[in-house]
Amino acid sequence: MAATPAKPKPCCVCKDEKAQRDECMLFSSSDNAQQECGDMVTKYKQCMAGYGFTI
Secondary structure (H helix, E strand, O other): OOOOOOOOOHHHOOHHHHHHHHHHHHHOOOOOHHHHOHHHHHHHHHHHHHOOOOO
């Protein structure tokens, strides 16, 4: 009987995408950081979805 691979922890995946998203949000000079960083947020969400996580 083959063992199924364990699902990774959410903290251990998509680290680069998360760092880019966080840096954009923290250092945004825009009045609407969510809009300005939307592409990075989307990339992070897509990466997490690839590992089976819903955000």
